Amino acid sequence: MKTSYPAPAKELDSVSPLFRxxxxxxxxxxxxxxxxxxxxxxxxxDQPLEPYE
Structure with missing residues (x-):
């Protein structure tokens, strides 16, 4: 699951236990x-990215 707001790349998949x-x-x-x-x-x-599906 990804964030629903623009965020640095390290935070977009931060809800994924495997990514963390x-x-x-x-x-x-x-x-x-x-x-x-x-x-x-x-x-x-640290690159800010827009969320996507």
Missing amino acids: KALAYVQHDAEDIYVLSAKYGLVTL
Whole structure:
């Protein structure tokens, strides 16, 4: 489930337990983290995105 309002990429899928666990895991070792969005492509965690279905 995604948010219903514009938010940074790291928050759009924040309700997903798998997304939260994967993000927590990689944040310890990675310098740069990106999210692959079906609509927007490769985005940074802080990039604001409009929600979509």
